[in-house]
Amino acid sequence: MVGARCAGSPTAMLLARAGYRVLLLDRAEFPSDTLSTHLIHQPGVAALARWGLLDRLRATGCPPIDHAVYEVADIRLEGCSRGVEGQRAAYAPRRYVLDTILLEGAIAAGVTFRSRCSVNRLLRDETGRVVGVAGTHEGQPFAERARLVIGADGMRSAVARLVGAPYTRREPSLTCAYYAYYADVPAVFECYEKPEGWVGAEPTNDGATLVQAYFPLTAFSTVRTNAHHFFDEQIRTTAPSLHERIRGRQPLERLRGTGDQQNFFRQASGPGWVLVGDAGHHKDSITARGITDAFHQAESLVRLVGDGLADPDRLDAALEAFGGERDASLTGGFEATLSVARLQTHEQRLALLRAVRRDPELTTTYFDLVAGIGSAASLYTPRLLALM
Template identity: 50%
Template sequence: MTAFPPGPGPAYDAIVVGARCGGAPTAMLLARAGYRVLMLDRARFPRDTLSTLYIHQPGTALLDRWGLLDRVAATGCPPITTAMHRMGGVTVEGAPSPVGGVHAAYAPRRYLLDALLAEAAVDAGVEFRDDCRVTDVLVEDGRAVGVRWRTASGGGTDRAALVIGADGMRSVVAAAVQAEPVREHPPLTCVYYGYWEGVPVTRFEAYAVRGRWVGCLPTNDGRTLIAVYFPQAEYPAVRQVLPAAYLDGLAAAAPELHERARAGTRIGPLYGSGTQRNFFRRAAGPGWALVGDAGHHKDSITADGITAAFQQAAHLAARIGADLRDPARLEAASERYTADRDRMLATRYTDTLALARLRADRIEARIAGAVHDPAWVQAFFDRAAGSGPDLVPVPDIRSQEVPA
């Protein structure tokens, strides 16, 4: 077996850049497997981030498997077991199938979820430095061997066998290793969301008309998150006339929810994004791998990014298994991870693009005849959650041991 990594001072098996939904579980799982892991994030934790909050059943099932679902529930965000989608005049009500015995989705605030995930990584033995920005990846003989970082008080480098970019859509790691998109589509929507009091909901609700899509869900502190999606082309106009455009969009797609919102109070600002890119980057290469938004990003309209990040973390750690310190085996593991990632996210990617075109009229026409068929309704909710036959199970690595 070749000693890893080459060069002086190899302190870590893995360096994970980014400490949220992609990075923290990846770091935690590798540390739990017995590896020495360094996790770096430029943000000071706990810190909120731009995102709505829905975690589908395959995601909550992973939280449960990692022993973290009770901690998420203990933050006070309610379980969400049912959902309703209204497309024009057609309404579909139901619930996704449970995954691993877990029935509920959850929608925790991100400053709570991400801090909890980072804590779990530290509990597993990960060395975590927040307020630490990675500025470059060290590459030797075509292989990533570490990172260069900066803090308020200076900078330095650290080396590892594997550098994992979990640093989001604008990934510095992806740029440094030249992981260009291998599949990409132009942005289709823009979105604004806010938190409301006095607008109680107990389930996930989605309302669509042509050109507008609204989603709402219950989160921490008894608040309700309401998000309004618009076509990408309208972004410059929409952002200029907030909050009127947000309320008009809500009224157009969900008049009854708009009425309820008028009786409630919006707390805090509206948050929004006009940069909802859709791409797959290469998932791994010599000495590096990408998880979460760094490797794959899509429109948030299907609320899949957190779940997808958890799944990538689980698959990468499982595929690496005991092979991180052996270059040839690590390369094979990276290839298996790439195949897993592309297979498990393919349908959700195309479904997301289809929904993000905001053609509720077309979807309504397609499904109107089917909504009274219970089997179709179940398949609809399973597909929306990614909990049906498309769910790619995490490979079992329990029998493997990390060599010293």
């Protein structure tokens, strides 16, 4: 297993709990931070509960997020998702907190972990099947054989590159994003939208609030020349009420940003290898689906592999089924994310949201969709149509 963050550690943990020997490798040392929106939507929280890790997350003091606000044009929606499996609250932990919990869960399940590992070569048998990895560990060369090599090493996956995994769908990048942390700024899960602007906020660990600002990717070369100014201006014009709360405050840490928000599906697997998390599928962070999607993929892969790891033909069939299940389950969220990331407001959608605002049950259903629960069909009911 290459990559030990929110796709790799859960996959390794679940495989170890299923009785497999798992070696988990990562370039980083832990605990460590990484670029992230932090948000775990309710389906992801339910996964943590199933794995027995939710109480550990709660013990870090990361606040539950059980109230959401969404503002666009003259519309303000407030409410909460119905949740899933009894989990109505989302959480937005710092990644050095979450990733450590996930890694420790994997190690407790029996996974062997090595940090400061770089994989630069794959081992193959005479048929070309991947049978292991090679690279360096703390500067020393190593080689390890395995029945299955799993790439969970992010959007720029070395495993994907080494196996030559082709893109099966690739869409243009649409936004650039900057974010900062502020102390003592009250917030719930908040989203604010205007043409060519999107701002989000959510509480995280240690009494801090994460504030994010999104811009069209075409503006990146300009925004990066004076990121602090444009960040503040985007919040002031898109989310005035949030701007009032942070006015005059200095961020707790440096402003972080990226213009590399890729949108793609890669081929999920091949003989002896498979990609999970951002390695196989990545989308703009504006809908904060990445962590929750990674948890879903981990469970899906381990369920489909079952006890078939020793049989290459059975394993390959399971990996192919995983790819089909991944694409079927995540394509809807991919399309929805692209729609949001275009940073455009359309009168038809505004009319829909005005109708949703008038009905608490429809508002709850809308926040279910934001969390990735259910499908758009659950919103388009006779109840909604009567209000439009």
